[in-house]
Amino acid sequence: MIISASTDYRKAAKSKLPPFLFHYIDGGSYGEHTLRRNTEDLAEIALKQRVLNDMSKLSLDTEIFGEKLSMPIALSPVGLTGMYARRGEVQAAKAADNKGIPFTMSTVSVCPIEEVAPAIHRPMWFQLYVLKDRGFMKNVLERAKAAGVTTLVFTVDMPVPGARYRDMHSGMSGPNAAARRVFQAMRHPQWAFDVGLLGKPMILATFPLTEENQPS
Numbered sequence: 001m002i003i004s005a006s007t008d009y010r011k012a013a014k015s016k017l018p019p020f021l022f023h024y025i026d027g028g029s030y031g032e033h034t035l036r037r038n039t040e041d042l043a044e045i046a047l048k049q050r051v052l053n054d055m056s057k058l059s060l061d062t063e064i065f066g067e068k069l070s071m072p073i074a075l076s077p078v079g080l081t082g083m084y085a086r087r088g089e090v091q092a093a094k095a096a097d098n099k100g101i102p103f104t105m106s107t108v109s110v111c112p113i114e115e116v117a118p119a120i121h122r123p124m125w126f127q128l129y130v131l132k133d134r135g136f137m138k139n140v141l142e143r144a145k146a147a148g149v150t151t152l153v154f155t156v157d158m159p160v161p162g163a164r165y166r167d168m169h170s171g172m173s174g175p176n177a178a179a180r181r182v183f184q185a186m187r188h189p190q191w192a193f194d195v196g197l198l199g200k201p202m203i204l205a206t207f208p209l210t211e212e213n214q215p216s
Contacts, residue, residue, distance in 0.1 A: 013084070016191060018184035020177075021083055023170035029162025065151050067122070070100030077127035077153065082110025086199035093120045104153050107140070112205035117147035125151040129158070140206060 001012055014022050028035030060071035075096045081088035089111035096103035097120035104125040105116055117124060126149045131137055144152070167173045171180030185192045196202065 016188065017084060018171075018181065018188050018191060020167070020171040020181050020184055021080070023166045024080065024164075024172050025078065025084065027164060027166040029164050031165070064102075067102065067150070068100075069102065074102040074125065075104055077104045077106035079106045079108035080110060081106065082199060082205075083195065083202060086195050087111055087115075088195075088199075089116050090119050093124060096120075097122055102151070105149075107155075107206050108204060109206055110199075110202060110204070113143050113147045113149070115205075117149070123148050123150040125149065125153055127153040127155060129155050 001008065001015065003009065003012060010026070013025070017025075062069050062072045064072070064074075075092060078092075081092055085091055087110075089105060089109050093103040093105070093116050100122075102122070102125050103116075103120065104127050105113065106127050107129045109116075113126070124147075126144045128137075128140070128144075164173070171177050171184060185196055
């Protein structure tokens with residue numbers, strides 16, 4: 001399809017990704033009321049129009065946390081990015097680096113910190129869940145520091161994991177989830193070959209999500 005607006009990317013993702021991945025990235029927790037309110041609130045923000053102003057020296061450059069940015073934007077953390085595109089975290093980091101803005105790596109990433117950091121020139125940011133396993137936390141922070149991470153983005157609004165109802169229907173979780181995901185992958189051969197096969201290893205590179213490693 002032809003991408004002519006930002007909204008087209010959602011349509012493209014829906015056509016290319018297996019349903020369990022599309023609904024994971026597109027959905028929220030519980031009845032998704034907060035997701036809808038956030039989307040509606042952002043849509044209501046309007047930029048103030050100014051006319052007859054000198055535009056010859058217009059610049060979006062800014063500075064955040066001591067870093068110079070080409071615009072006041074950063075790529076936020078997205079879980080499982082390496083499952084949406086081949087080595088997706090690396091691709092996203094390079095795209096952000098090329099545009100002079102920060103890339104924030106998710107704790108729930110497919111690509112390890114040690115793979116992403118060397119692929120870019122500017123320091124990346126890292127999103128951190130505060131987990132019960134403090135030994136794991138120490139290890140992750142040491143890895144992030146060694147990789148040159150300069151900024152930690154803490155997730156503080158998740159004292160308990162949210163129930164993602166949509167994932168039960170899509171196959172990300174629920175009865176016979178593994179078999180349903182395999183069937184969906186077979187119906188999306190381009191994704192299965194380019195990402196599922198060539199994008200291996202398809203693992204959580206930062207940590208295994210176990211009962212002990214839940215947000216606290």
